[in-house]
Amino acid sequence: MILNMKTGQLKKERDCNIIHVNPAIDSARKHPFIEKKVEQANKTLRQVGLPIDLNTPAH
Protein backbone atom coordinates (compact mmCIF):
# COMPACT_ATOMS: atom_id res chain seq x y z
CA MET A 1 0.00 0.00 0.00
CA ILE A 2 1.11 3.55 -0.73
CA LEU A 3 0.04 6.44 1.45
CA ASN A 4 -0.62 9.69 -0.36
CA MET A 5 0.68 12.24 2.13
CA LYS A 6 -1.47 15.05 0.74
CA THR A 7 -4.80 13.26 0.79
CA GLY A 8 -4.20 10.57 3.37
CA GLN A 9 -5.51 8.02 0.90
CA LEU A 10 -4.08 4.52 0.75
CA LYS A 11 -3.44 3.02 -2.65
CA LYS A 12 -2.29 -0.42 -3.66
CA GLU A 13 0.97 -0.27 -5.53
CA ARG A 14 -0.16 -2.41 -8.48
CA ASP A 15 -3.51 -0.66 -8.85
CA CYS A 16 -2.66 2.93 -8.14
CA ASN A 17 -4.69 4.17 -11.05
CA ILE A 18 -7.87 2.17 -10.51
CA ILE A 19 -8.64 2.04 -6.79
CA HIS A 20 -8.34 4.20 -3.76
CA VAL A 21 -9.64 4.04 -0.22
CA ASN A 22 -12.38 6.49 0.66
CA PRO A 23 -13.13 6.40 4.39
CA ALA A 24 -16.39 8.27 3.73
CA ILE A 25 -17.93 5.18 2.14
CA ASP A 26 -20.02 3.55 4.84
CA SER A 27 -20.12 -0.22 4.36
CA ALA A 28 -22.24 -0.65 7.50
CA ARG A 29 -25.18 1.42 6.26
CA LYS A 30 -28.27 -0.71 5.69
CA HIS A 31 -29.85 -0.55 2.25
CA PRO A 32 -33.29 -2.13 1.77
CA PHE A 33 -32.36 -3.27 -1.73
CA ILE A 34 -29.19 -4.97 -0.51
CA GLU A 35 -31.01 -6.55 2.46
CA LYS A 36 -33.57 -7.97 0.06
CA LYS A 37 -30.84 -9.42 -2.12
CA VAL A 38 -29.15 -11.06 0.87
CA GLU A 39 -32.48 -12.58 1.90
CA GLN A 40 -32.86 -13.96 -1.60
CA ALA A 41 -29.32 -15.37 -1.45
CA ASN A 42 -30.06 -17.01 1.92
CA LYS A 43 -33.25 -18.52 0.57
CA THR A 44 -31.51 -19.94 -2.50
CA LEU A 45 -28.52 -21.24 -0.55
CA ARG A 46 -30.82 -22.96 1.97
CA GLN A 47 -32.50 -24.74 -0.92
CA VAL A 48 -29.50 -25.75 -3.00
CA GLY A 49 -26.58 -25.90 -0.55
CA LEU A 50 -23.02 -25.39 -1.71
CA PRO A 51 -20.87 -26.97 -4.42
CA ILE A 52 -17.94 -27.52 -2.07
CA ASP A 53 -17.37 -28.48 1.54
CA LEU A 54 -16.14 -25.30 3.17
CA ASN A 55 -14.84 -27.24 6.15
CA THR A 56 -12.35 -29.11 3.99
CA PRO A 57 -9.09 -27.23 3.50
CA ALA A 58 -8.31 -26.46 -0.15
CA HIS A 59 -5.42 -28.36 -1.70
Added chain:
Amino acid sequence: MNQPRYLLEVSADFMAFEFVSEGRNGKIPKAIRYTQTENPLIWNLGFGDLDSTSGEINDLAVSDNGDSKQVLATVAQSCLEFSSRFPEVLIYAEGSTPARTRLYQMGICQNYVAINELFRIWGLFKGQWQPFTLGKNYTAFLVKHR
Protein backbone atom coordinates in the same frame (compact mmCIF):
# COMPACT_ATOMS: atom_id res chain seq x y z
CA MET B 1 -8.97 -8.61 -17.43
CA ASN B 2 -7.47 -5.93 -19.59
CA GLN B 3 -10.71 -4.17 -20.42
CA PRO B 4 -11.05 -0.53 -19.42
CA ARG B 5 -12.35 -0.10 -15.88
CA TYR B 6 -13.57 2.85 -13.89
CA LEU B 7 -11.71 4.25 -10.94
CA LEU B 8 -12.96 2.39 -7.87
CA GLU B 9 -13.35 3.94 -4.46
CA VAL B 10 -13.46 1.50 -1.59
CA SER B 11 -14.43 1.70 2.07
CA ALA B 12 -11.71 1.22 4.64
CA ASP B 13 -12.84 -2.37 5.28
CA PHE B 14 -12.95 -3.23 1.55
CA MET B 15 -16.58 -4.33 1.71
CA ALA B 16 -18.16 -1.40 -0.15
CA PHE B 17 -17.07 -0.03 -3.52
CA GLU B 18 -18.30 2.90 -5.56
CA PHE B 19 -17.56 4.28 -9.00
CA VAL B 20 -19.08 6.56 -11.61
CA SER B 21 -20.27 5.26 -14.97
CA GLU B 22 -19.76 7.80 -17.73
CA GLY B 23 -21.66 7.35 -20.97
CA ARG B 24 -24.27 8.68 -23.33
CA ASN B 25 -26.71 9.42 -20.51
CA GLY B 26 -24.18 11.24 -18.39
CA LYS B 27 -22.51 10.33 -15.12
CA ILE B 28 -24.23 7.65 -13.06
CA PRO B 29 -22.88 6.74 -9.61
CA LYS B 30 -22.72 2.99 -8.99
CA ALA B 31 -22.36 1.05 -5.76
CA ILE B 32 -21.16 -2.47 -4.99
CA ARG B 33 -21.71 -4.03 -1.56
CA TYR B 34 -20.36 -7.32 -0.23
CA THR B 35 -22.64 -8.50 2.56
CA GLN B 36 -22.36 -11.57 4.74
CA THR B 37 -25.14 -14.14 4.39
CA GLU B 38 -26.35 -16.61 7.03
CA ASN B 39 -23.22 -18.61 6.26
CA PRO B 40 -20.30 -16.46 7.41
CA LEU B 41 -18.15 -17.80 4.58
CA ILE B 42 -20.58 -16.72 1.85
CA TRP B 43 -20.95 -13.08 0.92
CA ASN B 44 -23.53 -11.60 -1.39
CA LEU B 45 -22.45 -9.28 -4.19
CA GLY B 46 -25.02 -6.48 -4.40
CA PHE B 47 -24.69 -4.00 -7.23
CA GLY B 48 -26.78 -1.10 -8.39
CA ASP B 49 -27.19 2.59 -9.04
CA LEU B 50 -26.42 4.92 -6.17
CA ASP B 51 -28.92 7.74 -5.66
CA SER B 52 -26.65 10.65 -4.86
CA THR B 53 -29.46 12.48 -3.04
CA SER B 54 -30.78 9.74 -0.77
CA GLY B 55 -27.67 7.57 -0.77
CA GLU B 56 -29.86 4.56 -1.49
CA ILE B 57 -28.94 1.74 -3.86
CA ASN B 58 -31.22 0.07 -6.38
CA ASP B 59 -30.56 -2.01 -9.44
CA LEU B 60 -33.93 -1.86 -11.11
CA ALA B 61 -33.14 1.30 -13.03
CA VAL B 62 -31.98 0.77 -16.61
CA SER B 63 -29.23 3.33 -17.04
CA ASP B 64 -28.52 2.37 -20.69
CA ASN B 65 -25.28 4.31 -20.54
CA GLY B 66 -23.60 2.34 -23.33
CA ASP B 67 -20.70 1.21 -21.16
CA SER B 68 -21.86 -2.15 -19.81
CA LYS B 69 -18.55 -3.90 -20.60
CA GLN B 70 -16.60 -1.31 -18.65
CA VAL B 71 -19.10 -1.46 -15.79
CA LEU B 72 -18.89 -5.26 -15.63
CA ALA B 73 -15.09 -5.15 -15.76
CA THR B 74 -15.16 -2.72 -12.84
CA VAL B 75 -17.49 -4.98 -10.83
CA ALA B 76 -15.14 -7.89 -11.59
CA GLN B 77 -12.22 -5.81 -10.35
CA SER B 78 -14.06 -5.18 -7.07
CA CYS B 79 -14.59 -8.92 -6.81
CA LEU B 80 -10.86 -9.45 -7.17
CA GLU B 81 -10.05 -6.78 -4.59
CA PHE B 82 -12.57 -8.16 -2.09
CA SER B 83 -11.56 -11.78 -2.50
CA SER B 84 -7.86 -10.93 -2.34
CA ARG B 85 -8.48 -9.65 1.15
CA PHE B 86 -10.90 -12.41 2.12
CA PRO B 87 -9.67 -15.40 0.10
CA GLU B 88 -11.48 -17.93 2.25
CA VAL B 89 -14.97 -16.69 1.35
CA LEU B 90 -17.29 -17.46 -1.55
CA ILE B 91 -19.05 -14.65 -3.35
CA TYR B 92 -22.67 -15.21 -4.34
CA ALA B 93 -24.07 -13.20 -7.25
CA GLU B 94 -27.55 -13.17 -8.70
CA GLY B 95 -29.12 -10.41 -10.76
CA SER B 96 -32.33 -8.79 -9.58
CA THR B 97 -33.95 -9.85 -12.84
CA PRO B 98 -33.17 -12.68 -15.29
CA ALA B 99 -31.85 -10.03 -17.69
CA ARG B 100 -29.42 -8.78 -15.04
CA THR B 101 -28.27 -12.30 -14.31
CA ARG B 102 -27.64 -12.80 -18.03
CA LEU B 103 -25.61 -9.60 -18.00
CA TYR B 104 -23.44 -11.00 -15.20
CA GLN B 105 -23.05 -14.18 -17.23
CA MET B 106 -21.98 -12.18 -20.28
CA GLY B 107 -19.39 -10.41 -18.14
CA ILE B 108 -18.00 -13.75 -16.95
CA CYS B 109 -17.99 -15.16 -20.48
CA GLN B 110 -16.24 -12.13 -21.95
CA ASN B 111 -13.46 -12.40 -19.39
CA TYR B 112 -13.63 -16.14 -18.83
CA VAL B 113 -9.98 -17.02 -19.41
CA ALA B 114 -8.71 -14.34 -17.04
CA ILE B 115 -11.44 -14.93 -14.45
CA ASN B 116 -10.94 -18.68 -14.52
CA GLU B 117 -7.24 -18.24 -13.75
CA LEU B 118 -8.06 -16.25 -10.65
CA PHE B 119 -11.32 -17.78 -9.44
CA ARG B 120 -13.18 -21.03 -9.17
CA ILE B 121 -16.68 -20.38 -10.58
CA TRP B 122 -19.90 -22.34 -10.20
CA GLY B 123 -23.24 -21.67 -11.85
CA LEU B 124 -26.65 -22.61 -10.51
CA PHE B 125 -28.43 -24.65 -13.17
CA LYS B 126 -31.84 -26.23 -12.54
CA GLY B 127 -31.33 -26.05 -8.80
CA GLN B 128 -27.83 -27.54 -8.75
CA TRP B 129 -24.39 -26.00 -8.59
CA GLN B 130 -22.12 -26.94 -11.48
CA PRO B 131 -18.64 -25.83 -12.49
CA PHE B 132 -19.20 -22.86 -14.81
CA THR B 133 -19.06 -23.70 -18.48
CA LEU B 134 -19.51 -21.40 -21.44
CA GLY B 135 -22.78 -21.56 -23.32
CA LYS B 136 -25.02 -22.48 -20.41
CA ASN B 137 -27.56 -20.14 -18.80
CA TYR B 138 -27.30 -20.02 -15.03
CA THR B 139 -29.57 -18.41 -12.46
CA ALA B 140 -26.86 -17.53 -9.91
CA PHE B 141 -23.10 -17.75 -9.48
CA LEU B 142 -20.60 -18.55 -6.78
CA VAL B 143 -16.97 -17.55 -7.08
CA LYS B 144 -13.98 -18.25 -4.88
CA HIS B 145 -10.45 -17.00 -5.13
CA ARG B 146 -8.07 -19.80 -6.16
